[in-house]
Amino acid sequence: MDVIVVLEWAFDAVLGLGLLWLAWRTLNSPDLFKAIVLFISFGLLMALAWVRLNAPDIALAEAAIGAGLTGALLLAALARLRTTTDNTMPAQLPAGSWFQRGLLIVLLSGSAAGLGYAVWILPSHTSGLSMAVTANLDVSGARNPVTAVLLNFRGYDTMLEMIVLLLAVLGIWSLGGLPPRPERPAVAVLDTFSRFLIPVFILAAAYLLWVGADAPGGAFQAGSVLGAAGVLLLLSGWRPGVRLMQWPLRLALTIGAITFIILGVLTLLYEQQLLAYPVAQAGRMIILLESLATVSIAVTLAILFLGESPDPEEKK
Amino acid sequence: MEAILANADWGVIVILLPLTGGIVCFLWPAVSKTAGLITVAAVVLAVAGLGRQIMEHGAYRHTVGGWGAPLGIDLFADGLSLFMLIMTALVGLGISCYAKSYFNPRDAVWFWPVWLFLLAALNALFLAADIFNLYVTLELTGLAAVTLTALTGRIDALSSAMRYLLAMLAGSLAYLLGVALLYHDSGSVDIATLAQRIEPNATVWAALGLMSAGLALKTALFPLSFWLPPAHASAPAPVSALLSALVVKASFYILLRLWLELFADFAEGVSTLLGLLGAAAILWGSLQALRQTRIKLLVAYSTVAQIGYLFLVYPLASASSGLAAGIAAYLAFSHALAKSAMFLAAGNLMRFGGHDRIADLDRAVQRLPLTVSAFALAGVSIMGLPPSGGFTGKWLLLDAAMSQGRWDLAAVMIIGGLLAAGYIFKVLGYAFMQAKEPHDARAVPAGMEWAALLLAVGSILLGLMASEIFALIHPDLVANAGGAVERVWTA
Structure with missing residues (x-):
């Protein structure tokens, strides 16, 4: 039994790290085509994450819309972009000064730490409205x-x-x-x-x-x-x-x-x-x-x- | 007939009417102009019906689906919501009359359905009593607003619409994350239920920060106002008027509502911050407006400054919050009338001269007297001169600041008024002068001139009707509902 718990934990850790890594690579990629492919993989992993969170409805929607159709739309847009403009590389954003970057890093990591703490102290399991939903399910028609x-x-x-x-x-x-x-x-x-x-x-x-x-x-x-x-x-x-x-x-x-x-x-x-x-x-x-x-x-x-x-x- | 009118569910009708109208316009593009105008006029009547019900019976509540909060969604309207609905309906009617003559047939086919969906979204937003439902209406409002901004298809409109879209999405996502945190913390998305359960802890503080930041971005509070001037200046004139008059007020209303009901008790430090940003917005926006050489950009920066006044109510609210919210709503209404009139007048000047360079207005006052009058009358309200709505609102705000010893805020308000006088007289001055190179002028349809003038006259009349209006927003009106509505808007 313990082995399964450890395996699940390891799987979740790999999934979480993989999502972060893919998100970073997507944002960081100078090649738009590569970025879209990475985005599609991100969507698929995200669908897996929803499955792990026991939300199969969202997983289905994420796989079909987040990864599938959004990916197709992005690829179609890229193909049209290539026919109308000759440069496939996005313009490089001007890099800010060290002061600006430092300020941005401090602000963003501060907000991230605050948000992380807020999520950390959330009660691990709350029923929310699920009791009310279950109680009324019989008369809802579904x-x-x-x-x-x-x-x-x-x-x-x-x-x-x-x-x-x-x-x-x-x-x-x-x-x-x-x-x-x-x-x-x-x-x-x-x-x-x-x-x-x-x-x-x-x-x-x-x-x-x-x-x-x-x-x-x-x-x-x-x-x-x-x-x-x-x-x-x-x-x-x-x-x-x-x-x-x-x-x-x-x-x-x-x-x-x-x-x-x-x-x-x-x-x-x-x-x-x-x-x-x-x-x-x-x-x-x-x-x-x-x-x-x-x-x-x-x-x-x-x-x-x-x-x-x-x-x-x-x-x- | 009388019984039907008195008992009809006007709150639901003001949402369903423009939704239906928008779909009709989409299905039959040929009739979109007529269908659009009829729908907007009908919405005005429906809002009047809702107003009568609220005056007689107190706050309006409708349980959608019959479930009731927190399981289902409730619609709710008190004096404040009703006031915002009246603002939307009246300003929307004025702008619709203008848009009838403004758009060529090709653009009109797209303008009308999107505008009617925007109207439905705004009405639904002002009637919402549920923070997730507010998110849906906010998304709908933002998407419709971006679509309208890009309507001309010109490069500057497209790039500013894209920037607008990204800012809107960032704001919505921050708000949505706050909704998720509040739901997990308190187990409800209904504002009344949340108000009973909410207790300040780190989660609630994070939600407060995220929701306030997201809504401040959508309301273009300085320094999050970077997206507003290009978007409002590059859109077609009726769209600029809708964006400046109504769309920024929608996110402001949500922020005001959340503060009144949920956050006011424990977040005084944040209200000080909002007030400071508001003061900075007044000074920065007015100075930028003064520097502009194009009318539409000038008017857009003036919006950044006038939004600042709305945020001054937060630091002043602690002592007399019911009144402060009333002042904010009143200022929002008078700004909506004056600013829509200004943008429509600017649209007339562009149609007339083919450009909006202030220095080349070329005796517009002789050749386009109604339009320049509209601009001047709206300017009276923006500057805060009596007897306009802008005067009454700013006077009440100044009075509140002085009675609380906030001389710093009072000084900012006075300086803001002086700077506003500076940029408005700059435009009016050039309207009297002859340009170096006179150019041909194109005719402006009379309907467009009159629509701008009527909205401007409305902004003056608002000042004369101040006491009736404050009676309408007064908290007592909600208290009349008795046991039927537990939530009383006093905060």
Whole structure:
């Protein structure tokens, strides 16, 4: 038994040191490509750390979004940067004087020490709201406490988060989007590979969505897997048609938020409280919200990767 | 009909209305201008409905999802929240009327949905009673503000928007870390529950430091104001007005709320520090404004200085905190009206002359009398001359400083007023003069001139309505709620 405890301790120590080392290397790397690869590895290790902290929901999200899609977005941005600028090296920041550096080091290590102490004296285990969540789980419509919090107890926060995603797309489109990716003939391997993988992605997303009610999973995880399928399709040369890029795309991007708002208005009218689901209907409403939110999240992530504005003639 | 209006849940409606409006604008870009204006006007009416309910029944509380804090999220509005909502709705309406004529059709398609989401985020922020929900609304506000800053797509706008984004993210993350520490320490994110459980220990102090630093960065308190002048100066005029008038007030409101409810009892040293930084902001911002050669940068640095006045309430709050918070809210409102009018007037001058160089204003006063009047009237409030809102707010602040023997703060306020007079008369002086090389002027739509003038007149009227407004923010209003609301805003 003792051996296992020591092993776990050693594993955690290696994980923690590895995270710090990767973070430092990422920030320190002069080569942007290398920095992105290091960032992706950082995300994967971070997902492992969440597993060690017994937070499998966050681990899934971190692996899919933190490492996977963010990595893909960064690589796509780097590829576009290389086509528009010839220098791949970031400009060297002017090094401050010794006094400035010393002051910065003193201030930062002081704050770090203070924060470290504050975390050190935290009680090692507090129940927080988990008692209240467990007590109300039966009437929440979900058996996974994370889903119950995200979609029911704090569904209002999730509604606002859907708008955050929409704003990200609006922000990119408002700048005129990126120039269209140069058409490349599909590589045979990628093409065949995608044909096999995409159905698997869709199946995995559906499973994650469905299982989210009882176990780790849910709209954000399912949406990011589905979004990754979209990225794969885009990489293998598929482009949504012009007609698809108009209102069907806009509807898909907003359908999650629209569902939240409609349910909000209905519950306000019939229950006098925003997003207060009747107990008998709660499970069905959560599944409805999650399914449509999955669509919005997946389309948002894929569209962020595409980066093109829907109206090419409106380019600035 | 009367019963429906009296019983409708206006607090939820002021959040859902602009959210719906924003989505409509996104789905049907062709109608975005009309839908946007209708939504903003409807929000003004909904805020009026909420105001009537609060006046009659006391503080507003809504338990989202029916769970109730601390498990669920509560919405809460007392006199202070209501006052901020009124500020957002009225200033937002003025700026929307201006934006109707300002944007070309291509930019308008993006401006309206993002502005409506920003409005929803601000309303949700002023109604939040939960520190994590505040974080979500703060993120939404920041993201919408950055998107609007970059709207023109010009290089200077893009680089200052990028800097703005990084500053916003750093501020949000510091705030979020503070939320995590407070939740672990006290087991709740509901402000009322936290207020009962909080006890000063190292964790709470760390949370206080992180949240205050993050929010001070977002409010652009000197010396964390480095991002504000380029961002506010390079954005389109209506956006600069929104950023300066409303967005910086949002993070200031959160800081004020946290202090009133959680931190005021044990953190007097930090309030002294905030006051000192505020005083430094007044002097530094005003001197920088005086040095500028472009109107928009001048107005942006003036914002840095005027934010300093808001932070002077912290050291003065210990003796009479209810009143001090009222003064801060009142100053924020009068600054919002005056500064939006100034930025809109600056936008008119740019449209008119094609530039915003102060030295080349070229008899603007004859050719654009309404705009220059708007700038001058707003200037009266910024300088703190009677009978404007700026005068009443600063007078009350000065009175509080003198009665507490804080002659140093009083002196800074007076010097700040003199410096403000210096930079405003600098602009007005050039508006009367003829430029060396006269240039052609472009027409400015009348709606844009009137919108700026009306906001400026509002900043003067605010001074005449001071007693009604202080009755509105007064803590007694909240106490009327009786047993229904335990949390009474007296702090």
